[in-house]
Amino acid sequence: VTRAVRVELADRAYDIRIGPGLIDRAGAELAPLAGRRRLVPVADETVARLHLPALQASLAAAGLNVSDPLTVPAGEGAKGFDVLEGLLDRLLGLGIDRQTILVALGGGVVGDLVGFAAAVALRGLDFVQVPTTLLAQVDSSVGGKTGINTRHGKNLVGAFHQPVLVLADTGVLDTLPRREVLAGYAEVVKYGLLGDAAFFAWLEANGADVVAGSAEARAEAVAVSCRRKAGIVARDERETGERALLNLGHTFGHALEAAAGFDGRLLHGEAVAIGMVQAFRLSVRLGLCPPADADRVEAHLRALGLPVRPRDRGLSFPVDLLLSHMAKDKKVRDGRMVFVLSRGIGRAFVATDVDPADVAAVLAETA
Ligand SMILES: NC(=O)c1ccc[n+]([C@@H]2O[C@H](COP(=O)([O-])OP(=O)(O)OC[C@H]3O[C@@H](n4cnc5c(N)ncnc54)[C@H](O)[C@@H]3O)[C@@H](O)[C@H]2O)c1
């Protein structure tokens, strides 16, 4: 069965459909939206090899107007000005018009890149997300943040541009390497920790099935995650308030990723797993959160095979280096570091008044 989550954004509201087999049914799913409009699929080379033929076959079988697909290199390197320029050049070379719909088939990299291309090509095209990583299905394909990286940092050039439809085919996760599944799972856990204690308890019981590949458990975890994110995005699309809760674990996590040099030793979700543990430890240190809740968070992530300390990945960073990365984070407000802290599982809030000495102490104790 297909689950559906609606993202309520007035005239830009859209559906996220979730379940196995959606790529095989993509033609039928897209037909009402597409009509005779031209569809241009874009995938990274890895995903193109694995899943593009099924998408093309489905769109063709529905009689839709589909261009030859475009591909970009796999990996974070594709989120740059050079690849964006090449993609826009090829799109314009196809003779696209304002009615053209881009179809982003891939992980967060393809979603962010193609979404940004859709935001700027001809001042804005519709685009459809067909996310193929767990991370993309529960996080990056929902909410309309698109963009690319620059030499000054990740995601520093971009636009808010909502998709018109998201098709999250949970069956494609079967080809995703286990390490990537786990990294996406960290973001699933995040939704429980930030505002849904019952979901976290469900994950304690069912998380191993989600990771191991149970179709039902995966679809349920993706659906609850999307519902959580969709609710937050609908209430605060531009991140002036509540949306910041989605950064739980990310102030620490981004510092760890930056310190590791984005070289693949630490995936984003792995950094977020460590960062969520650190955020809970910081909350305990500040007397806000019961220690038992922090222990539960750590135990669950560890049980599923996620790192909960840098040393679990053989990494070790000087506290000063991590603090300096935090001070440069995009989320710094008026020179103050922003942390998502917790009063317990499911009870996160944003704090801007944390003493750096407490942060340093937590970094040292969780090295
Ligand atoms: N826009 C947002 O709100 C948002 C939120 C979170 C993360 N992001 C961005 O998402 C990106 C990370 O996304 P990601 O983790 O999906 O990385 P990714 O897109 O690079 O995918 C990871 C790897 O898995 C491969 N892959 C994808 N689907 C596969 C499948 N079904 N089977 C086998 N291999 C597959 C890809 O080719 C790639 O090598 C980052 O750039 C991050 O900044 C954006």
Ligand SMILES: [Zn+2]
């Ligand atoms: Zn994240």
